[in-house]
Amino acid sequence: MRELALSAPSGSSRIMLGESIDNLKSYCQGAGRIVAITDRNVARLYGSRLKGMDVIEMEAGEANKTTRTVEMIYQKLLDLEADRTSVIVGVGGGIVCDITGFVASTYMRGLPFGFAPTTLLAQVDASVGGKNGVNFKGYKNIIGVIRQPSFCLCDFDTLKTLPDGEMRCGFAEAVKHAAIGDAQLFSYLEGNWKKAFSLQRTAIEKVVHDSLLVKMRIVSADESEKGERMMLNFGHTIGHAIEKTTGMPHGEAISIGMIAAAELSVSKCNLPKKDAERLGALLKGIGLPTRLDAGGDRDRVLDAIRKDKKRHGEGVRMALLEGIGRARIARVELGEMEAVVNDMC
Amino acid sequence: MRELALSAPSGSSRIMLGESIDNLKSYCQGAGRIVAITDRNVARLYGSRLKGMDVIEMEAGEANKTTRTVEMIYQKLLDLEADRTSVIVGVGGGIVCDITGFVASTYMRGLPFGFAPTTLLAQVDASVGGKNGVNFKGYKNIIGVIRQPSFCLCDFDTLKTLPDGEMRCGFAEAVKHAAIGDAQLFSYLEGNWKKAFSLQRTAIEKVVHDSLLVKMRIVSADESEKGERMMLNFGHTIGHAIEKTTGMPHGEAISIGMIAAAELSVSKCNLPKKDAERLGALLKGIGLPTRLDAGGDRDRVLDAIRKDKKRHGEGVRMALLEGIGRARIARVELGEMEAVVNDMC
Secondary structure, rough: EEEEEEOOOOOOEEEEEOOHHHHHHHHHOOEEEEEEEEEEHHHHHHHHHHHOOOEEEEEOOHHHEEHHHHHHHHHHHOOOOHHHOOOEEEEOOHHHHHHHHHHHEEOOOOOOOOEEEOHHHHHHHHOOOOOOOOEOOOEEEEEEEEEOOEEEEEEEEHHHHHHHHHHHHHHHHHHHHHHHHHHHHHHHHHHHHHHHOOOOOHHHHHHHHHHHHHHHHHHOOOOOOOHHHHHHHOOHHHHHHHHHHHOOHHHHHHHHHHHHHHHHHHHOOOOOHHHHHHHHHHHHHHOOOOOOOOOOHHHHHHHHHHHHHHHHHEEEEEEEEEOEEEEEEEEEEEHHHHHHHHOOO | OOEEEEEEHHHHHHHHHHOHHHHHHHHOHHHHEEEEEHHHHHHHHHHHHHHEEEEEEEOOOHOOOHHHHHHHHHHHHHHOOOOOOOEEEEEEOOOHHHHHHHHHEEEOOOEEEEEEEEHHHHHHHOOOOOOOOOOEOEEEEEEOEEOOOOEEOOOOHHHHHHHHHHHHHHHHHHHHHHHHHHHHHHHHHHHHHHHHHHOOOHHHHHHHHHHHHHHHHHHOOOOOOHHHHOOOOOHHHHHHHHHHOOOHHHHHHHHHHHHHHHHHHHHHHHHHHHHHHHHHHHHHHHOOOOOOOOOOHHHHHHHHHHHHHHHHOOOEEEEEEEEEEEEEEEEEEEHHHHHHHHOOO
């Protein structure tokens, strides 16, 4: 097991890599009551291992990441008489972790909470960094707060039951972290992603550990996303537009978004063309999409980009690459984004 | 005008005493958009003075301090395209300020916000300290966060339209602050509360200023209420039970709650009997109730105290007085509370 520590204005987190969820309770010492929040799928797989905890189950899926589910959980916490001596633990993927963090941060003005992420996407990204929240009226994550979990326990064995498609989506975020902040991890992924994908222990541990180091370094410096944290949005500006309009899974959409951002990086930040090609080759090798399908509604994607732009003024500030492992924030105009998205069809 | 500064882990506040709400906009400099949240009553009185702001109106009253109203406001913020460049301002009493602070702290993971409290209760208490939130399923303030407003602007002229009953409720909290932390303010109130009540400028400014100093000193030392901040609950343990069961206004209920707590203080903390009598005389002089009315349902009050106790274990930790201007936290058993409440009927 390896341990990492994150310190940020809203709190500090211990992150345990390779720890078993059977030991979850030992990280909640002193709690009067431990309440696990999970979804039906995860409860079926791991519910019996959440010993000594009350369990609140939500329905799985993005459609349930709503204020309605938040209120359902508040009600169950009241029924359980959860109070300031209670600790809340989110056990599941990114949706469960996001909603747990928000509930725990707002119930009784904030209880301590932790996560046991059970997907690769949640382990390398969603469960670390303190952002949490829910969707509202079609706006993703528009309601939320920033507050660090007390702990995050990554049990790699829970990834064994994860479908390949979801593993790939987790790798998309790992590639992103490598691309913006760790050239050595990028090279490692090029040579060893298959070992990590098949959960060879040292390989998956290195990928998650080094990914989180990139994210933690950025979050510690700029928790509230006034500047540097925007680099974590590499691939997400166009990726979110694709996700929203096509319904493609998050990891797949940001894979395409990263390719588009790399194209812009070549013309705007002197990213060597061969570095853009390395990024494309790695994502493609992993089995992630790198082009918008001809069936994808390009005009709707462009329309979504324009809406995003409208909210942020004349142009959009995007994370772009100067090289593998080096990112910066640059202003991108609508015309430039349109050209790149046109090229992707 | 006098200015105070509060610094706490969740943020810093500027507090302007005796400033005009006509100058509200000048405290939101740099904002792309200013959105005022207020209620129908306050909008009728002061809406025309909220120039250069978008105004969101909620229904007045405790019954509307709900997650439903929160969602109504989220929707209107989306309609207005409020974003991270926006500043939210709550203009109204404690309910408006509480709900505004919660909305602003959770919309887009937190926008900057300020208050222009228009009731004495909100000026001496509710708008300062960073606690915010809403009721849920009958539990008061059970959903919320702690986050300091950027500024708080107290315009004493807005108190001119306040009914006497509401002024009295504000004085209850001012007396509380004096009782727990400022013997000099307590003496001043004994001699001069009428001047402050009639809004004689130096008197009302001193009462609000000195009250806030007590609160700010405590909040700065213990924002998250791990210890010292509990002293601000003086009169509130029994007061909340009375408020909940009788429907009495908050300030009136805590007036009775303070008398009960003073009785307990005499027996448990050696509070001189004459100090308890001074507290009773001051509250009575101001026109606040000091006894439970025979019509009040004593058994229901006792039942509510027991429920509160059940949630917190064997006994209850309460703020008690050692003398006028000096409080401490002490453990009080159910039997002791019952005896005192019995005496009050």
